[in-house]
Amino acid sequence: VNKWLLLSVLVALAGAGAGLYFFGWSRxxxxxxxxxxxxxxQRHFAAAGIDTQAGLARSGARARLRHNVQFELRGSKQxxxxxxxxxxxxxxxxxxxxxxxxxxxxxxxxxxxVLSLNDGWAVTDPITQRIxxxxxxxxxxxxxxxVPPR
Numbered sequence: 001v002n003k004w005l006l007l008s009v010l011v012a013l014a015g016a017g018a019g020l021y022f023f024g025w026s027r028x029x030x031x032x033x034x035x036x037x038x039x040x041x042q043r044h045f046a047a048a049g050i051d052t053q054a055g056l057a058r059s060g061a062r063a064r065l066r067h068n069v070q071f072e073l074r075g076s077k078q079x080x081x082x083x084x085x086x087x088x089x090x091x092x093x094x095x096x097x098x099x100x101x102x103x104x105x106x107x108x109x110x111x112x113x114v115l116s117l118n119d120g121w122a123v124t125d126p127i128t129q130r131i132x133x134x135x136x137x138x139x140x141x142x143x144x145x146x147v148p149p150r
Contacts (some may be wrong), residue, residue, distance in 0.1 A: 035084070048130065048133070055069065063093075066112075079118070080121065092109055106132060110135055
């Protein structure tokens with residue numbers, strides 16, 4: 001009986017450890033781990049009065065994607081994503097895919113970046129409009145200017 005109890009405890013601990021690892025992996029790294037252009041975008045949001053916590057998120061299988069970042073509004077459970085592509089054409093291509101879905105009506109592209117808002121964000125919502133305005137005003141070209149192409 002003792003060896004079965006020990007085995008059960010070890011399996012439970014391994015499962016809990018794997019769960020914590022994968023939860024952390026999917027939630028992303030801390031803001032300080034963001035590439036410089038995405039740190040600049042987060043600072044730009046903050047300057048526009050949009051306080052976020054950001055982290056790298058899993059990318060999925062998107063062609064020519066450099067990074068996917070999840071921005072969570074502090075004090076809220078609402079979040080949005082920004083994908084950074086290798087070039088503006090790839091970003092526009094992805095935006096075209098997003099716009100096929102009604103839930104992605106608020107999506108925008110700005111240079112190599114695409115703003116993705118999940119279906120919890122109405123296009124007419126004032127916070128959505130502030131995020132979209134700040135994203136559009138961000139100087140994406142200057143932010144990625146020093147980053148070598150892939």
